[in-house]
Amino acid sequence: MWAPVLLFSMVAHEYAHAEAAYRQGDDTAYMLGRLTFNPLKHIDPLMTVIVPFLLWRIGAPPFGAAKPVPVNPRKYRQFRRGDIIVSLAGIAVNLALFVVCTLLFALVGVLGGAVPALTATLEIVQRMLGWGMWLNVVLAFFNLIPVPPLDGSHVFYYLLPPGAGLKYRQLQAFGFLPVMVLVWAMPGVLQVLLWPAYHLMGVGMALVGGFAVAPGALPL
Secondary structure (H helix, E strand, O other), X not given: OHHXXXXXXXXXXXXXXXXXXXXXXXXXXXXXXOOOOOHHHOOOHHHHHHHHHHHHHHOOOOOOOOOOOOOOHHHOOOHHHHHHHXXXXXXXXXXXXXXXXXHHHHHHXXXXXXXXXXXXXXXXXXXXXXXXXXXXXXXXXXXOOOOOOOHHHHHHHHHOOHHHHHHHHHHHHHOOHHHHHXXXXXXXXXXXXXXXXXXHHHHHHHHHHHHOOOOOOOOO
């Protein structure tokens, strides 16, 4: 039940980057067909399929990513403003989806109370919405971590002195290696960095847990 929810959430995240870039004056993603909700356009065979599958098979901590949206910051009408907006667009969409899933979870619970005959079907819907809450809040705060090439690094860069910021951005040359080190070698640090996600999910569960049509509708 979590797989289609995760796929949609990742696609929405990448679409938000493409849409934000287009609105800031960069048509690169649009011209390459990435301004779409078609998941095939956002799937990277290696990072979206092969790597997560292999990690799952060997019992390692899961890790994966969608195909990054190509952007050309030099086309932004205002470079700094555009870079920050585009970088945070995906995070904002994931947080918005968390709120939407939370509200829908409660509405489905109300419907289940009014029409008990639909309980079995609504339980499935609620389980998917529960995963939508959890996966979107994790995607939002994970991408906010200031480690290249995650979205948060593009914002953190502007908080550093010019020289330090330039050296910091050079870490992007290592691709996802710094993120993988964080995930596998420093799980304790990752847990601390994701504390806001756990806390916000806890708040959401406290608000809508009473609307669950069956035990276990929420993933935590």
